[in-house]
Amino acid sequence: MSVKVFTDSTSYISKEMQEELHIEIIPLSVHFSDESFIETEVDYEYFYQKIEKTGEIPTSSQPPPGQFFAAFKKALSRGEHVVGIFISSTMSGTWATALHVKKQLMEQYPEARMEIIDSHTNCMALGLQVVEAARVAKAGGNIDAVVKAAQYIHDRVHFYFVPETLEYLRKGGRIGTASALLGTLLNIRPILTVDMAKGMTHLLEKARGTSNAVKRMLYLMEEDHQKYGLKEIIVHHINAPEKARQLRQTLVDRYALPVSILSIGPVIGLHTGLGTIGMVYVA
Structure with missing residues (x-):
């Protein structure tokens, strides 16, 4: 059957x-105070620009x-x-x-x-x-x-991502105002991942600047490559196509694997915001 x-x-x-x-x-679905969208039907650029213009962090629903x-x-x-x-x-x-x-x-x-x-x-x-x-x-x-x-x-998938700004985490209540302000002043970028045992996003490490955070993600991937080999690689981004292309090229040059680029949509993106860059791979 x-x-x-x-x-x-x-x-x-x-x-x-x-x-x-x-x-x-x-x-x-995602919901602003004045309009709602089915995630598969909303224009991503319009959605993220609306957050930037209004400062409103929308909600999502199953x-x-x-x-x-x-x-x-x-x-x-x-x-x-x-x-x-x-x-x-x-x-x-x-x-x-x-x-x-x-x-x-x-x-x-x-x-x-x-x-x-x-x-x-x-x-x-x-x-x-x-x-x-x-x-x-x-x-x-x-x-x-x-x-x-x-x-x-x-059992083998890994997901790392780096927000460009801490503002979305602050507005969403996932980081305090003082921490967000200090992190912004010091150019701190959190490297976030998903705990596959608990199913929750958590802070893995911190790095000074996006470039260093991406280098650290690449180092973690290389460790898995040396231990286990790699099966598939995806580059994720939120309205940051140039950063995604640069990361993809680095990965293509390093590994003999196809690397796809996929945008992150509103339901997940509203928590981390514009400029977020990340990668998913199977070890």
């Missing part, structure tokens, strides 16, 4: 990859249960198994809602199989789990093989 793979919009998987691997996206119900039911009615891989359950209620909908649908389709997986992360650290699962599904793998493929990436 074939397997249909679902994820949410915070994976930021390219449209080309979504279409090629038949991945279905269930989008989250997809409504009905959206999961309709999407999952459509796949089940075709006789497909369902695998859903979603943003960390400590970052959003998306996974919990999907799990609740699964319980409802299993009463209607008791012979079906549905696996709702907590990725413990976001962006392409989530996306690569989804992509690997979808590759196995497209190749005809059963649901157990699809889940195993996602878990393989989960």
Whole structure:
């Protein structure tokens, strides 16, 4: 029996990859005081410029249960198994809602199989789990093989990123005003990562300036390269295409691997802001 793979919009998987691997996206939303957007439909540049102009940090919300119900039911009615891989359950209620909908649908389709997986992360650290699962599904793998493929990436994926400014972290309540001011004066850049055991973003290290922070991220990647080898590399950015191109070129020159560039969208980007640069890789 074939397997249909679902994820949410915070994976930021390219449209080309979504279409090629038949991945279905269930989008989250973002909300300003005067307008709201489905994440997959908003223009990223407009969104981030609005934050810059108004100073307002918007909120985000998970997809409504009905959206999961309709999407999952459509796949089940075709006789497909369902695998859903979603943003960390400590970052959003998306996974919990999907799990609740699964319980409802299993009463209607008791012979079906549905696996709702907590990725413990976001962006392409989530996306690569989804992509690997979808590759196995497209190749005809059963649901157990699809889940195993996602878990393989989960256990080996790394995500590091550096905000250009501490202002978004301050406005979002993730760093105090005094710390933000001192960090700005000293040109401090936090290197952030996602703890794959707890599913939470945390401070890994601090560096003086973006350049030094990026060098440190590259050093951490090289350590993993020497120990384990590398499988895939993604460069992430928030409205910083030139920085992303420079980092991509460094990685292409260093490793014999394709390196993709993908923008981070509003739901995740509203926490770190314009100029953020990062990378995801599988060791």
